[in-house]
Amino acid sequence: MKNLYKIIVLGFFTFLNISSFAQKEASKIRNYAPSLTFKMINYQKVPDTMVILLRTSPFQIGGGQEFIAVKDESNKFKFTFPLLKAPARIFIKSVIKPNFCREFWIEPNDNVVLEATARERKALVKTTGKGNGKYRYLVSLDSAYNANIRPQIDRKNNGEFLNKDILYCNDSYRFGAEILNRFRPSMSKSISDILHAERVGQNIKSKWTHAAIYLGSAPNDTSIINRVLALEKESLIDTVDQISAVNSPDFIHGNKLAATMYNRAKYNGNPNIIPQTYEYLKTKFTGTIRDFIITSYLLDRPKGDTSDFKDVLLNSITSIKDKSLNIKLQDLYTALDYNTTTKLHVFEDTEGKRRTLSEWKGKVILIDFWFNGCVHCKHFSKVFEEKILPVFKDNHDVVFIGMNTDRERKKWLDGIKSKEYTSDSTVNLSTLGQGFSHPFPKMFNVVGAPALFLIGKDGKLIEANLTTDHNLLIRQIKSALSK
Numbered sequence: 001m002k003n004l005y006k007i008i009v010l011g012f013f014t015f016l017n018i019s020s021f022a023q024k025e026a027s028k029i030r031n032y033a034p035s036l037t038f039k040m041i042n043y044q045k046v047p048d049t050m051v052i053l054l055r056t057s058p059f060q061i062g063g064g065q066e067f068i069a070v071k072d073e074s075n076k077f078k079f080t081f082p083l084l085k086a087p088a089r090i091f092i093k094s095v096i097k098p099n100f101c102r103e104f105w106i107e108p109n110d111n112v113v114l115e116a117t118a119r120e121r122k123a124l125v126k127t128t129g130k131g132n133g134k135y136r137y138l139v140s141l142d143s144a145y146n147a148n149i150r151p152q153i154d155r156k157n158n159g160e161f162l163n164k165d166i167l168y169c170n171d172s173y174r175f176g177a178e179i180l181n182r183f184r185p186s187m188s189k190s191i192s193d194i195l196h197a198e199r200v201g202q203n204i205k206s207k208w209t210h211a212a213i214y215l216g217s218a219p220n221d222t223s224i225i226n227r228v229l230a231l232e233k234e235s236l237i238d239t240v241d242q243i244s245a246v247n248s249p250d251f252i253h254g255n256k257l258a259a260t261m262y263n264r265a266k267y268n269g270n271p272n273i274i275p276q277t278y279e280y281l282k283t284k285f286t287g288t289i290r291d292f293i294i295t296s297y298l299l300d301r302p303k304g305d306t307s308d309f310k311d312v313l314l315n316s317i318t319s320i321k322d323k324s325l326n327i328k329l330q331d332l333y334t335a336l337d338y339n340t341t342t343k344l345h346v347f348e349d350t351e352g353k354r355r356t357l358s359e360w361k362g363k364v365i366l367i368d369f370w371f372n373g374c375v376h377c378k379h380f381s382k383v384f385e386e387k388i389l390p391v392f393k394d395n396h397d398v399v400f401i402g403m404n405t406d407r408e409r410k411k412w413l414d415g416i417k418s419k420e421y422t423s424d425s426t427v428n429l430s431t432l433g434q435g436f437s438h439p440f441p442k443m444f445n446v447v448g449a450p451a452l453f454l455i456g457k458d459g460k461l462i463e464a465n466l467t468t469d470h471n472l473l474i475r476q477i478k479s480a481l482s483k
Contacts, residue, residue: 034084034110034131038069038077040096041117050077051093054106056084058249059296059328063436063447064091084108086247087191098123101142105134107191133186134195141179145172157214159223165210166231173203173236193244200236201250207231208258215265228265232258237285245289252289256297259284271467274304278312288322295325299332299445301465310336328445335443340365340459345440347403347429350413355429357401358459364398364480365455366473369446370422371405371435372415380450380468381421387470388477389425397457397481402426405435405449456480 040046048071053064069077081090084107092102100116100123110131117124127135150168155161176199184192211228218224237245237255245251259281263273281294298313310333317329340357347355357365368384370377384400392398402422404412412430415421422428431438436447444453444464452466454476462480466473 032109033080033082034106034108035078035080035112036090036104036106036110037079037113037129039113039115040075040077041115043075043096043116043118045097046071046075047094047096049094050096052079053091053093054081055089055091055249056086058247058252058292059299060089060249064089066093081106087194089249100125101139104138105191105194107131107134107188131188133183134191136186137180137183137195140183141176144175144179157218157224158221159227162210162214162224162227166207166227166234169203169206169210172206173199176202190244193241194247197240197244197248197251200240201248201252201254204235204237204254204258205250207234208254208261211261211265212257215261225265228261232262242287242289246292252293252296255285255293256300259293259297260302271472272304272308274302274308274312277302278316291320291322291325295320295328299328301332301444303465303467306336306463331443332445336461336464338443338455338461340455343440343443345438346432347440348432349430350416350428357455360399361459362457363396364457364477365401365453366398366477367401367403367453367455368422368426369403369405369441369449369451369453370415371449372411372421374421374449377450378420381423383468383470385423388473389423391474392477393425395481398477400426402428403441404428404430405438405441406430407433407435409433454480456483 036052038050050069050071052067052069054067055064067079067081069079071077081088087105087107090104090106092104096116098118098121106112110129112127112129112132112135114135115126115128117126125139127139155165177196180192180195180199187195208231211224211231214221214224215228235255235258237251240248240251259277260273263277263280264270267273267276277297278294281290281297284290285293294316298309298316302309313329313333313336317326317333320326320329340361344356344358347357349355368377368380370381389400392400400423402416404415404421406412406415409430416428431441436442441451444451450468452468452473453464454462454466456462457480463476466476
């Protein structure tokens with residue numbers, strides 16, 4: 001009996017020891033809220049607060065969840081973020097001079113301290129703490145690129161010069177890859193693989209951006225077209241795994257751009273290539289990354305025939321099974337049935353009055369999204385003033401609305417006064433200081449400007465994300481007026 005008692009007691013204490021050991025081991029892998037501390041040294045002006053945007057979705061280009069830190073007595077700003085399931089991007093919204101790399105990645109359990117020391121017009125950055133390897137890599141990469149900026153060259157619009165630009169992009173990729181490999185041992189495998197996916201995506205994006213510029217300048221040059229078609233076979237996508245790819249915004253956006261420009265070249269500049277690009281993406285990629293790239297492509301509302309776009313969108317809804325992606329596509333499909341009389345979105349005019357688009361039912365409405373400082377918005381405003389407005393100046397059945405997305409009212413009003421973004425014939429409205437987070441642009445996933453929308457006399461949406469080509473715009477407005 002005594003031996004049995006000893007066995008029970010011994011078993012009980014053994015259980016406690018095992019339980020305690022398990023709890024200690026579990027605590028080692030438990031996720032903690034990541035933190036990031038900025039310390040500013042030798043800065044003449046340090047703001048009282050610093051703002052950081054947290055972007056947890058690869059679809060987020062602008063915006064994000066906003067975090068604000070208040071400066072302490074030693075010029076430190078400490079940010080504590082929510083628990084993360086995967087690495088996420090952070091963007092330093094506040095502008096501090098001299099500036100430094102503003103976009104970083106953060107992982108679960110990070111506890112990083114970043115010290116920026118002002119030296120004349122430069123900032124020397126030092127990082128310490130758990131998870132600092134990726135910060136050291138990004139700071140090093142940023143400094144290296146700033147020190148090796150490519151000199152300006154006189155380009156000619158032909159395949160030879162396009163090839164030179166592509167070769168430069170490839171050299172830049174290898175240069176960045178060498179820096180990444182140097183820092184890989186100090187990072188987790190997941191983040192180093194994502195950063196590799198970002199490097200590949202940036203390489204694809206830069207090469208196809210050059211291709212887009214050359215095609216736009218000389219759309220019928222066969223040497224450019226042939227070089228663009230050959231470029232499609234030079235991708236590095238096979239070096240990226242699926243998990244890293246879906247977490248890399250640059251990988252998604254780079255391949256989306258590549259698909260669009262390749263099909264534009266293949267189909268001789270035809271602006272209506274939505275079905276062809278969709279089928280290309282379905283064939284080129286597999287698994288989760290295919291669904292992410294297709295969803296991102298469709299959320300951008302590619303320019304082309306609306307009926308084709310609806311057909312492709314409906315097909316994607318039936319084929320993409322990921323619930324979160326499917327919801328985004330369904331929401332977009334619903335948004336295409338927008339009607340000003342059923343969706344009473346509220347805006348503000350320059351006098352502070354609340355306005356809705358239903359006020360102009362019975363008229364054709366062209367909405368132009370813009371913000372103060374947008375270079376492309378200035379360019380379109382000039383085209384609008386010189387090419388489009390004269391055609392419809394005396395037509396009272398069409399209304400032109402300049403929809404501003406600045407969060408500060410003063411910036412909006414200053415933009416109007418400059419006469420660089422809107423005309424005297426424009427109805428000026430704002431998104432109530434909500435920017436692109438306002439329900440109307442958010443419904444259509446508008447994240448940049450200019451973005452043009454055409455609404456018919458019946459209040460129904462005719463076209464979202466119109467082209468800025470003035471000839472096509474004039475035809476579309478005339479067609480809407482004739483109905």
